[in-house]
Amino acid sequence: MSQPRTILADPAWRPSPKAKVLWTIQAALGWIVPFVALIVWVAFDGDRRGAQLVVFVVAVVLALVSIGVVPMWRYAVHRWEVTDEAVYTRVGWLTVQSRVAPISRVQTVDTERGPLERLLGLATVTVTTASSAGAVQISALDLPVAEQTVTRLTEIAALHRGDAT
Structure with a gap:
């Protein structure tokens, strides 16, 4: 069964x-x-x-x-979400990739803004995890949303004080 x-x-x-x-x-x-x-x-x-x-x-x-x-x-494909348990992303256009990064595996949370992103008021949030698949990126967020996401992820990760391994 x-x-x-x-x-x-x-x-x-x-x-x-x-x-x-x-x-x-x-x-x-x-x-x-x-x-x-x-x-x-x-x-x-x-x-x-x-x-x-x-x-x-x-x-x-x-x-x-x-x-x-x-x-x-x-744009039609890309999605992201942060919950108390995990970071979820779906990216791609020809090949679609879905990722789930458990909060207990989060090691660092970074914000990146290239020249075009700065010009448009956007940012990319990178969530580095203890995973061989590499970091999870949430790209093209409005800057205030990116900053709120980093703050929320930091707060949630602090509650899950695991060793991220």
């Missing part, structure tokens, strides 16, 4: 709506080098116009998908 299976509910919270802007800008910046390389190729090798046109069309289609579709898709 098999045991009943526990179904994990989706984490309750989305990142900031500004996450879509952040991920769109990051994707657009990622396409600068390939398009500059394509322009250089066209400028210095005029003998392969057919191949260059095909590469250009493919690059434009891929860029439009990664800039226009992927950030919205990621």
Whole structure:
């Protein structure tokens, strides 16, 4: 006889709506080098116009998908939640990863803000645990939400004074 299976509910919270802007800008910046390389190729090798046109069309289609579709898709998938027992995250767009980090395993809680995140008033909370899977990241949170999350995690972790191993 098999045991009943526990179904994990989706984490309750989305990142900031500004996450879509952040991920769109990051994707657009990622396409600068390939398009500059394509322009250089066209400028210095005029003998392969057919191949260059095909590469250009493919690059434009891929860029439009990664800039226009992927950030919205990621926003639809990304979720996070902090409870008294664990930190839950779900991230991804093509491959979706769900993580549960028990509070008793939390070692450190950090906040990170890159230049684009600072510009948009966002932050990433990183929860380092005693796990071989690595840290759990909650990205693209509004700064006040990130600060409240760090405070809450610190308070909850203090109540679970385990050895985090």
